[in-house]
């Protein structure tokens with residue numbers, strides 16, 4: 302069967318304007334089988350010690366890198382790993398602890414308010430329910446989906462910037478907004494891959510299908526991907542050009558003596 306790459310013969314300049322063909326269930330199965338083979342048990346790169354610290358770490362990671370969050374939370378979570386301890390720490394000290402993370406003032410206020418809500422309304426337990434999670438300050442659908450997936454093993458897909466790009470670029474789940482991509486992925490990802498799909502797609506977008514210049518030559522799903530403007534292997538440094546004359550002898554080549 303011809304692969305998506307083989308079917309795509311149009312020149313790159315015009316190709317990007319074409320509507321990419323939809324993924325079939327079989328192609329989606331193969332797509333995730335390739336990602337699963339490469340990394341059978343993908344994990345979040347955020348550090349956490351329990352569902353509560355995961356909730357805090359994910360909330361802090363909005364518009365920040367996991368690396369920057371881990372740098373701040375590693376020392377913090379050694380001493381502060383429950384909502385009660387977070388309340389005891391207080392907003393000023395929390396702000397100081399996370400000041401290297403973008404939007405830290407707002408995030409500190411939200412983390413403290415969330416800790417208070419968890420203690421007062423949920424017996425200090427992180428709720429295993431998307432709707433309820435979204436009532437916590439600073440917790441949106443994406444954060445709730447990550448917590449449900451990572452802490453509770455629910456087959457949710459939290460669409461971040463990487464997944465949004467991969468879903469659209471590959472043709473796996475095109476959508477104008479994150480919700481469309483999330484809904485598309487829920488429909489197309491085979492059930493047995495739903496649990497890990499979130500991490501496979503994030504890691505793929507973070508390290509291979511990167512924003513500026515995707516690493517298509519290194520990509521295990523390149524034959525299935527519908528992206529018409531795939532990057533190519535950089536050409537090896539050309540050897541000095543040697544033009545041949547009519548005689549078949551190389552022009553400019555040293556004469557035989």
Ligand code: SF4
Nearest residue numbers: 510515517520523526
């Ligand atoms: S890296 Fe290239 S081939 Fe792989 S999914 Fe991204 S655009 Fe497609």
